[in-house]
Amino acid sequence: xxxxxxxxxxxxxxxxxxxxIVFYANYLKFFERARTEWLRAAGVSxxxxxxxxxxxFVVKNASIDxxxxxxxxxxxEISVRIQKLGRAxxxxxxxxxxxxxxDSARLCTGRIRVGCVNMTSLRPAEIPAEVFRKISGANESMxxxxx
Amino acid sequence: xxxxxxxxxxxxxxxxxxxxIVFYANYLKFFERARTEWLRAAGVSxxxxxxxxxxxFVVKNASIDxxxxxxxxxxxEISVRIQKLGRAxxxxxxxxxxxxxxDSARLCTGRIRVGCVNMTSLRPAEIPAEVFRKISGANESMxxxxx
Amino acid sequence: xxxxxxxxxxxxxxxxxxxxIVFYANYLKFFERARTEWLRAAGVSxxxxxxxxxxxFVVKNASIDxxxxxxxxxxxEISVRIQKLGRAxxxxxxxxxxxxxxDSARLCTGRIRVGCVNMTSLRPAEIPAEVFRKISGANESMxxxxx
Amino acid sequence: xxxxxxxxxxxxxxxxxxxxIVFYANYLKFFERARTEWLRAAGVSxxxxxxxxxxxFVVKNASIDxxxxxxxxxxxEISVRIQKLGRAxxxxxxxxxxxxxxDSARLCTGRIRVGCVNMTSLRPAEIPAEVFRKISGANESMxxxxx
Numbered sequence: 366x367x368x369x370x371x372x373x374x375x376x377x378x379x380x381x382x383x384x385x386i387v388f389y390a391n392y393l394k395f396f397e398r399a400r401t402e403w404l405r406a407a408g409v410s411x412x413x414x415x416x417x418x419x420x421x422f423v424v425k426n427a428s429i430d431x432x433x434x435x436x437x438x439x440x441x442e443i444s445v446r447i448q449k450l451g452r453a454x455x456x457x458x459x460x461x462x463x464x465x466x467x468d469s470a471r472l473c474t475g476r477i478r479v480g481c482v483n484m485t486s487l488r489p490a491e492i493p494a495e496v497f498r499k500i501s502g503a504n505e506s507m508x509x510x511x512x
Numbered sequence: 513x514x515x516x517x518x519x520x521x522x523x524x525x526x527x528x529x530x531x532x533i534v535f536y537a538n539y540l541k542f543f544e545r546a547r548t549e550w551l552r553a554a555g556v557s558x559x560x561x562x563x564x565x566x567x568x569f570v571v572k573n574a575s576i577d578x579x580x581x582x583x584x585x586x587x588x589e590i591s592v593r594i595q596k597l598g599r600a601x602x603x604x605x606x607x608x609x610x611x612x613x614x615d616s617a618r619l620c621t622g623r624i625r626v627g628c629v630n631m632t633s634l635r636p637a638e639i640p641a642e643v644f645r646k647i648s649g650a651n652e653s654m655x656x657x658x659x
Numbered sequence: 660x661x662x663x664x665x666x667x668x669x670x671x672x673x674x675x676x677x678x679x680i681v682f683y684a685n686y687l688k689f690f691e692r693a694r695t696e697w698l699r700a701a702g703v704s705x706x707x708x709x710x711x712x713x714x715x716f717v718v719k720n721a722s723i724d725x726x727x728x729x730x731x732x733x734x735x736e737i738s739v740r741i742q743k744l745g746r747a748x749x750x751x752x753x754x755x756x757x758x759x760x761x762d763s764a765r766l767c768t769g770r771i772r773v774g775c776v777n778m779t780s781l782r783p784a785e786i787p788a789e790v791f792r793k794i795s796g797a798n799e800s801m802x803x804x805x806x
Numbered sequence: 807x808x809x810x811x812x813x814x815x816x817x818x819x820x821x822x823x824x825x826x827i828v829f830y831a832n833y834l835k836f837f838e839r840a841r842t843e844w845l846r847a848a849g850v851s852x853x854x855x856x857x858x859x860x861x862x863f864v865v866k867n868a869s870i871d872x873x874x875x876x877x878x879x880x881x882x883e884i885s886v887r888i889q890k891l892g893r894a895x896x897x898x899x900x901x902x903x904x905x906x907x908x909d910s911a912r913l914c915t916g917r918i919r920v921g922c923v924n925m926t927s928l929r930p931a932e933i934p935a936e937v938f939r940k941i942s943g944a945n946e947s948m949x950x951x952x953x
Contacts, residue, residue, distance in 0.1 A: 377842055378852075379535060379835045383528035383584045384709075384778065389718040390526070390691075393684035394820045401818055405879075411819075412879040415678075424683040428722040434781055437530045438846075438853040484678065487728055524695055525705075526688045531856075531925065536865040537838075540831035541673045548671055552732075558672075559732040562825075571830040575869040581928055585699075585706040631825065634875055673831070675824035677878045682820060731824045 369444040372399035376439045386434035396459045399443035407503035418493045422479045429475040447504045453489050454480040516591040519546035523586045533581035543606045546590035554650035565640045569626045576622040594651045600636050601627040663738040666693035670733045680728035690753045693737035701797035712787045716773045723769040741798045747783050748774040810885040813840035817880045827875035837900045840884035848944035859934045863920045870916040888945045895921040
């Protein structure tokens with residue numbers, strides 16, 4: 366997973382389905398938890414963002430390839446990387462990994478494009494300058510850490 | 513189920529867990545879908561309610577007894593009965609039934625108290641007069657239908 | 660939406676998030692509900708499928724473009740079309756539409772590839788012959804209806 | 807919250823609804839996460855439990871009083887206390903608290919009775935001896951810590 370930001374989580378009953386595995390839509394929840402914590406680590410709270418600027422981030426596209434399944438009690442790690450940072454949107458690449466004691470596997474890979482919108486009109490909006498600066502800074506730290 | 517309002521639904525993968533049965537918290541979703549449709553049948557849209565009056569309904573207590581389990585593809589019916597209608601809250605009794613071709617069983621029974629609150633402060637508020645009148649009317653129709 | 664199979668549903672509180680709109684991952688639930696009902700209409704029950712053949716369908720890729728948002732109480736229709744039917748997988752194109760009285764809009768478009776797997780090993784498996792025949796028949800009816 | 811077991815968590819978009827607050831059914835998910843982690847701390851994995859003994863825990867009753875609401879980004883703590891440990895069931899009292907920097911509040915209180923059942927028949931079963939011993943031991947440590 367290189368030097369991307371990583372967020373750990375556990376698989377609970379709520380995440381699984383009658384197939385005995387994690388329900389496929391739930392990886393989108395896991396991806397969002399990781400993006401939220403990555404944003405928080407960069408100093409951005411989404412609650413404050415919407416209260417103070419009237420903007421919020423919404424997902425514009427999501428594309429996921431599922432490689433392997435996770436089961437109850439599995440320990441996962443979700444990665445976050447910025448692929449492209451624009452003035453009104455951010456393109457992420459994210460992976461979910463199963464990290465158990467004796468086995469580790471990539472479960473799925475997602476490409477998620479998130480856009481900034483006005484909360485009332487839902488129209489595209491520029492990412493507020495301070496938020497852009499923080500995201501940009503966090504991204505550069507990751508790039509530097511990788512080299 | 514007597515002459516209570518009933519709402520049908522199907523069990524999908526999203527509703528089940530790795531135990532092969534419907535995840536226990538999801539019955540609260542099913543109960544709310546049925547209350548919402550009961551309200552709609554009484555002429556009350558919750559979206560309009562909040563837009564026009566700044567009020568919304570929130571659950572104050574929920575108590576559920578689980579009797580039997582449901583599985584993927586089961587056909588359920590959720591009942592709605594008013595136990596007590598107050599100026600700022602409504603007490604419901606609800607049941608979930610499995611209604612398949614050759615078997616039918618009561619799955620769980622819930623007692624749900626819903627309160628009207630101001631959307632911003634979340635403080636208790638009187639149920640708006642027109643909404644109260646509609647709920648009251650719908651309840652009397654059910655009572656009459658039963659006798 | 661042409662002559663594709665369509666499945667109606669309502670937006671409840673459970674489907675929405677604090678942004679006031681349907682949570683993006685939930686469209687994958689809606690898409691699956693529609694595929695399940697399409698399968699059921701073709702005579703295939705997923706519960707029977709797994710009990711009798713030890714196989715189940717799992718999603719291998721999902722790609723969604725979000726065009727517009729849905730809100731509480733909105734009435735949606737989800738479409739199902741087969742793009743490609745293989746021996747061990749099916750490629751679907753699905754759309755979610757908002758169909759209210761005075762406005763109608765396409766909310767998102769998904770391309771979902773579903774594979775048949777052995778329930779225990781999770782390895783790819785051929786779609787059981789009778790299931791393949793039913794899916795194939797249902798697909799031809801749709802194609803015929805379109806011309 | 808005294809010396810009960812506590813499990814921290816964050817409120818994400820997935821947990822909230824269009825009322826701007828955590829959706830009421832989701833506290834049952836939070837309660838289960840905390841019970842699962844409490845069991846894990848006592849040395850019991852639910853995945854192993856079902857694989858090795860063919861038993862699983864299911865919820866028999868749940869009763870929740872909602873006192874206050876949580877919002878996006880809130881930091882919660884969920885407590886776990888055993889009220890009564892029987893041969894085939896465990897009665898828990900659980901609370902959800904909001905623990906932010908400058909404010910802290912009890913959000914809801916739940917009484918949850920969990921029963922051990924055979925995974926296939928769903929009939930009540932004695933809690934396997936080693937699991938009972940571990941739960942019992944963990945409970946005594948909590949009681950001792952409290953005095």
